Amino acid sequence: MDNRPIGIFDSGLGGLTCVKKVMEIMPGEDIIYFGDTGRVPYGSRSADTILKYTRQDIRFLETFDIKFIIIACGTASSAALPFIRSEFDMDIEGVLDPACKKAAALTQSGKIGVIGTHGTVRSGKYLQTLKRIDSGLEVYSKACPMFVPLVENGYTDGEVARLIAAEYLQPLKDAGVDTLILGCTHYPLLRGVIHDIMGEQVQLVDAGAEAAVYAKQKLEEKDLLCSRGYGAAQYYVSDAVDNFTEIAGMFLEKSVDGSVHLVNIENY
Amino acid sequence: MDNRPIGIFDSGLGGLTCVKKVMEIMPGEDIIYFGDTGRVPYGSRSADTILKYTRQDIRFLETFDIKFIIIACGTASSAALPFIRSEFDMDIEGVLDPACKKAAALTQSGKIGVIGTHGTVRSGKYLQTLKRIDSGLEVYSKACPMFVPLVENGYTDGEVARLIAAEYLQPLKDAGVDTLILGCTHYPLLRGVIHDIMGEQVQLVDAGAEAAVYAKQKLEEKDLLCSRGYGAAQYYVSDAVDNFTEIAGMFLEKSVDGSVHLVNIENY
Structure with missing residues (x-):
């Protein structure tokens, strides 16, 4: 104790x-x-x-x-x-290791999406950590730099959040990911919008x-x-x-x- | 020299x-x-x-x-x-005095709008400076906190910028301002969108x-x-x-x- x-x-x-x-x-x-x-x-x-x-x-x-x-x-x-x-x-x-372990355990298709800030995506550490857990995983990363300003200014729902999220998330939808890591602790506040765009079948991992x-x-x-x-x-x-x-x-x-x-x- | x-x-x-x-x-x-x-x-x-x-x-x-x-x-x-x-x-x-002097010289109706950050609007200094130039001026201020993130992330045109700008600028349109001070030096990069929403008859003052x-x-x-x-x-x-x-x-x-x-x- x-x-x-x-x-x-x-x-x-x-x-x-x-x-x-x-x-x-x-x-x-x-x-x-x-x-x-x-x-x-x-x-x-x-x-x-x-x-x-x-x-x-x-x-x-x-x-x-x-x-x-x-x-x-x-x-x-x-x-x-x-x-x-x-x-x-x-x-x-x-938040890196816990989120990657959870996502690797959840995915069925082996295709995992990661969204985060420019700094997070540029570091390549989510990709590296997921590959270390299972080198067969396919990882698709996307920086979403407007998500933090949206959350900090209260735009967590509505048309503006939807338009920006749809633009950022389209490549991950196209890639067919079945698990998406919310790699920035602000992003759970946009969970509703992200869920609507990604669809029921995609599981969201809250890194925080x-x-x-x-x-x-x-x-x-x-x-x-x-x-x-x-x-x-x-x-x-x-x-x-x-x-x-x-x-x-x-x-x-x-x-x-x-x-x-x-x-x-x-x-x- | x-x-x-x-x-x-x-x-x-x-x-x-x-x-x-x-x-x-x-x-x-x-x-x-x-x-x-x-x-x-x-x-x-x-x-x-x-x-x-x-x-x-x-x-x-x-x-x-x-x-x-x-x-x-x-x-x-x-x-x-x-x-x-x-x-x-x-x-x-x-940028305060130059922008206020210019706006006071331009306005016909005596109704001046000011847009800026939260810090700028909270200070009340645009209002105070314009009133000092001409106490008869009517001043309408509006914080536009998403404009800097929009500019810094390249959203200077398109639907997202238009939606956010329309929301912020509506009270100033309703007030009937004929002159609008762009009180943040990022905002001229959104001049096209701001101009479209405010209309031909509103003159924009670029504070920078x-x-x-x-x-x-x-x-x-x-x-x-x-x-x-x-x-x-x-x-x-x-x-x-x-x-x-x-x-x-x-x-x-x-x-x-x-x-x-x-x-x-x-x-x-």
Whole structure:
């Protein structure tokens, strides 16, 4: 047993899809969340900048006495974590491995689609990880750079979201994928639109939620789950505390008033 | 006469609409441009963060021996410059005053529309500046937060841009404005769509271009124009040199190869 908190971070709000799942399946755990709202989005930045920002985010979480880090950001998980894991003396898991394992287990046809940011797709890490699990898998990747702005501006339904999603997803439909990894933690907020376009027969893998499930397994294996029945969460952001408080409250369906704090991430 | 360069900055690429105008009307001037591509967009950030980023951008440009700064960013011009101008011992002009003067001179009906980012509209500075010029003006402001992502992702035409623009601009059409200030330097790239929706009778004011015209007047008044016939530009960005080089080249219709450099803006 280990009652120290779990650290979770994302470039912004998307990682709350992972927080929600952690609260659901590990309700006793304390959580320290960091959302880099002052530098969001990560997905359109260069590989070097994504590396730098990810290192700072991890160093900030390390200042708390945490037992485990979940990178609930598709871009940082794929474009940074594989390159910097060895720099840190800490258990760190991203969304990459959990999502790939789930997708490989689900697919019948062996054709898997991956959608994510430019940074995620450019890294090629989803393709590489799926091929390592099963070299016979066919993987089709597609960057969807407008999805994060759509979500951050509330366009999660309606004609605009549908038009953009239809354009991005057409090549994956044409390829005949039967499983689609939502490789960015913002994308589950567009699940309805994505589901409508891809059709009933295509299974959607929520990378953030899978990371929470995977983290629970890891913590169980190492006997690091907490011994309490009810945990608490503290949220840190690099900009606009009020804005985050409002959206996080709606998203998590409970008030986070008083537990959101500002941090100067450039100091880490 | 003063042959020192002019400094120009924006949160990203939008300020190139101002650079282009400066090159056209003051072809002899040397230019130092900074695009904060590692922290774009500014318009969705808090007032405090916009202030901090703007101070860093000015401090960086001050490290060159420049004679004048143009803030070619609608958000920094309205949400930061009015509050920090007195901190710097340097001639600094934003897009706010030039655009307001132009719009006030153009309007027949006295009804002026202003579109910009959340940060710009929240600052209330366009309204305040127009009212100071003529208290009888009626001003209608509208934040258009999806316009920057549309431009940065190449959606400057077509159905998606039209749908979003129609939604944002409808209240301004309903109000009967005859002059519309494009208060963000990204927006001229959506000029065709905006023009189609607003109609022939509405005059569009390009804040970035007006800032260039205004800067020329100021430099003439103070006898600070350069004495050469042909100037050169150097570009500094806080991320992704290659990406900027490609887009800036297309935008300015000439190669900027070899003149784009990376800077760590957090050090300023």
